Amino acid sequence: MENNVALKGEIKRMMVENLMLQVTIEEIGDQQPLFGPGGLGLDSVDALQIVVALDKNYGFKIPNPETARQVLQSVATIAEALTNAPA
Amino acid sequence: MSARVILITGANGGIGLAVARAFLAENSRHSLWLGVRQHRAEAEALAREHPDCCRCIALDVTSPKAWAEAVTEILRAGARLEVLVNNAGAHQDMLLGTMPREAWDQTMSTNLDSVFHGCQAVLPSMINQRWGRIINIASLSALLAPAGQTNYAAAKAGVVALTQSLAKEVARIGITVNALCPGYIDTESLAHWSAEERKAAQARIPMRRFGKPAEIAAAVRFLACEEAAYITGSILKIDGGVY
Numbered sequence: 001m002e003n004n005v006a007l008k009g010e011i012k013r014m015m016v017e018n019l020m021l022q023v024t025i026e027e028i029g030d031q032q033p034l035f036g037p038g039g040l041g042l043d044s045v046d047a048l049q050i051v052v053a054l055d056k057n058y059g060f061k062i063p064n065p066e067t068a069r070q071v072l073q074s075v076a077t078i079a080e081a082l083t084n085a086p087a
Numbered sequence: 088m089s090a091r092v093i094l095i096t097g098a099n100g101g102i103g104l105a106v107a108r109a110f111l112a113e114n115s116r117h118s119l120w121l122g123v124r125q126h127r128a129e130a131e132a133l134a135r136e137h138p139d140c141c142r143c144i145a146l147d148v149t150s151p152k153a154w155a156e157a158v159t160e161i162l163r164a165g166a167r168l169e170v171l172v173n174n175a176g177a178h179q180d181m182l183l184g185t186m187p188r189e190a191w192d193q194t195m196s197t198n199l200d201s202v203f204h205g206c207q208a209v210l211p212s213m214i215n216q217r218w219g220r221i222i223n224i225a226s227l228s229a230l231l232a233p234a235g236q237t238n239y240a241a242a243k244a245g246v247v248a249l250t251q252s253l254a255k256e257v258a259r260i261g262i263t264v265n266a267l268c269p270g271y272i273d274t275e276s277l278a279h280w281s282a283e284e285r286k287a288a289q290a291r292i293p294m295r296r297f298g299k300p301a302e303i304a305a306a307v308r309f310l311a312c313e314e315a316a317y318i319t320g321s322i323l324k325i326d327g328g329v330y
Contacts, residue, residue, distance in 0.1 A: 045256055052214045 007079045010057075015075075018053045019046050030076045047072055054078070060085055088312040090116035092167045094157070096148050096205065097175030099123050099130040101274030102224060105300030106172055109308045111137055120161055122146035122175065148175045148201035154208035162212055169216065170311045171209045173202045173246075174224040178239040178276075191238045198242035202249055206264075210257070219262035220311045223250050224303070227270040227326050243268075247322055254320030263319035265310045270326025273297040293328030 012025040019042065021028075033039030035047075042050075050072060054060045060082055062068045071081040093110055097103045098121035107130075110117050119141040121130040127143055134141045144160060147153040161168050176198045179190040202223055213219025228236050229243035250266040257264065271277065271288055277297065280288070289295050303325055309315055310323075324330055 045259065048210075048256075049214055049260065052211045055211065056215050 004079055004083065007082060008075050011075050011078050011082075014053050014057060015040075015050065018049050028075060030079075031074050033074055034072055050078075054082070058082055058085075088113055088308070090114055090118070091169040091311070092118045092120070092161065092165050093170040093172070093311070094120045094122060094144075094161060094168060094209070095172040095174055096122040096146060096201070097224075098143070099126045099128070100174070101276075101300040102269070102272060102303050103172075103174045104129055104133060105304040106174065106307045107133060107141065109301065109304035110311075111141065113308060115140060118165055120144045120157075122148065122157065124148075124175075148173075148205060149196045151204045151208070154204045158208045158212070167216060168209055168212045169218060170220045170222070171205055172222045172224070172307055172311075173205050175201055176224065176226075176243075178228075178236065180235045180239065182235055183237040186238065194238035195242050195245075198239065199245040199249070202246050206249070206253060210262075213262050214257070214260055217261040219257075219260075220315075221250075221253070221262065221264040222307050222310050223264070223266040224307075225250070225266045225268045225322070227268045227324060227330055229268055230324065230330050250322065251320045258319050261316075263310070263316065265315075265318060265321045265323065267303060267306055267310075268322060268324040268326065268330075269298060269303050270324070270329045271297045272300060272303060274300055291329065292326070296327065298325060298327060 008030055009025065012028045015021060016025055028040065034042045047068060051062045051068060062071060071077055095103050095106050098107055107119055107121060110119055117140055121134060121141065121143045123130045123143050123145065124147055130143050134143050144157050146157045158168060179194055181190060206221055223246050225246040226243040228240040229247045232240040247266055250264050254264040271292060289297065306323055306325055310318060
């Protein structure tokens, strides 16, 4: 569980830095939608940057748009995908 | 311009070689990768002249696998790839009414699919760097759409549209994407023309002469430099005033 909390923190930091978000890490909720109403307000270009950053930082490849839709829902779903990814 | 890692496709041709020479003249600390396929003698000669900063790399621009391998090799060598010049191209001119399907497919693949594959291959590293320059060599044919070039003109017009669309996608990541539309440039593609054909063509050019490969290279070099950071999605024709 602690690892998962740390991982979510890393993901948030990665998003704030890579996407140059105007919010702090603390302001991003684990379950907060990344896209759409009530969310962080990310768009498809942000999604592309997250996909590239996940590959660079974790070696985690998102092979197609459908997987991207499933994984990139929130910080929590990204952390879950990274945790469940084969080593 | 500070030292950059630069990949030029179609580097054995007149424009490709001129682009390579322009970068070499600008900064001897650039790291140049000359993408070549079957014809490579002149590119290899240039690489031998500049062994510290210039090398050839096998690259079939129509193959996504070849692109992935080439980019992996470049990143393994230097961890960066900052400038891509999509210069490889070929034309098979004929009337559409008698054009074999292969001439259409090959022209699309070499001139348009190649740019798609190349941009897709280099984007991850450019996104990571938050800096990149993609310069696509289109053609005046994309704008003039001459008879006998339905395949080539359509492919190059596709390059123009791809350039403008991709430029919007990656603008805020620090990556610029621009295209050049050269007119008649005095390269190997005009070498088989007779003196009469050259004269007739030059008569249609307001400047009354063909362009030099170095004049295309100068524009490429400019678009790759820091000072061109605000130029993206631009289509620059270099044609002696034809269009």
